[in-house]
Amino acid sequence: MSESKIFFAEGESPEMLDAYTKAQSTFKYFWRELSWEHRRIVPGLNVACVKVAFSQQFPGNDKPTVEHMWINDISFDGDTIYGILINDPNELTNVSNGDEISIPVNQISDWLFAINDQTYGGFTIQAMRAGMTEEERREHDEAWGLEFGDYNHVLVVNKQTESPENLVEHPMSKNMKPGFVDFLKQNPDELNAADEAGFTLLHKETIAGNLSIVEVLLEQGADTAKKTAGGKTALDFAKQLNWEHLVPVLEGK
Structure with a gap:
């Protein structure tokens, strides 16, 4: 996932903070799907990753510098999420691409998986897409190679609309x-x-x-x-x- 394919939001807006909360409260659905993915002979997921808020206090700055980056190869023990950082930090020097990461659920800012190129989760992504034009959304989705659908209706489980019992x-x-x-x-x-x-x-x-x-x-x-x-x-x-x-x-x- 290259940096050119990521749209960044400015600041911690109320919409983005709400996205973080929703991602944390629904992470269990991400893990449920991934728990079955680990048992499939033929993989069913196009992508499965978690976005984490990393921070570092630099000399001369009043507040820590925060970057939200993605990890994959996820495992979860009910308390802690484990994975591998797959982004290069823009400013932070205390983490690097390829680092092994372990964090509690309340430190994630998003999660995303895709089945047949249809995305589930991606709350921060949908918050950003909400502020884009139709053309920008199209370019964004093409850059990811995924179908993000309606930013007003974030899906968390496969076939959620036609089979709500899957929740x-x-x-x-x-x-x-x-x-x-x-x-x-x-x-x-x-x-x-x-x-x-x-x-x-x-x-x-x-x-x-x-x-x-x-x-x-x-x-x-x-x-x-x-x-x-x-x-x-x-x-x-x-x-x-x-x-x-x-x-x-x-x-x-």
Whole structure:
């Protein structure tokens, strides 16, 4: 993603601050899609990246210099986002293209993924497009090679308009349920196995918001009391990420 293909906004306008807030509150949908992308044999995403606010205090300046830049190769543990910086800073010297980055969700300024060249997220991009002429928007979209659509209606999940139920659960979570049941029957030790950070399948599927998969895990006897090395249960993550459809299931209600 070259600098020539990025349109910058001047200052921190109310519209841009609102875009940051919306991106942070909906990041869970980005991660849900990416969690399934990691399992696909044939990739389904054209692009998947997160915009982060980087800052540096320079001598003689009253305020830190802030630059918003993109990271990719994203992973997420429910608290922290990890990725690789893919932009060259204009002024900052404390980060470089290719650096490994780790930041909490409340420090991101945007996220973006695209399926069949149709974009989802991109709240700051849409805020900038709102101030462009039709010709500028066309040139902007051509430079990205993506279809950003209506800047007044930012999509967060695939087929959101025709299938609003996708806001609750990813279709692949439903479709993969029978296969996941078979997987657990053939690999019972995986049910409560934890990785080096203490994350079980129940933690990971909860973080990704996958209702059908979580239901299978619970039906097979997954331990809801298990905690990560950071001391969190799956229910803690469901509440933290505001996966409202998972909270009562994990509470056993």
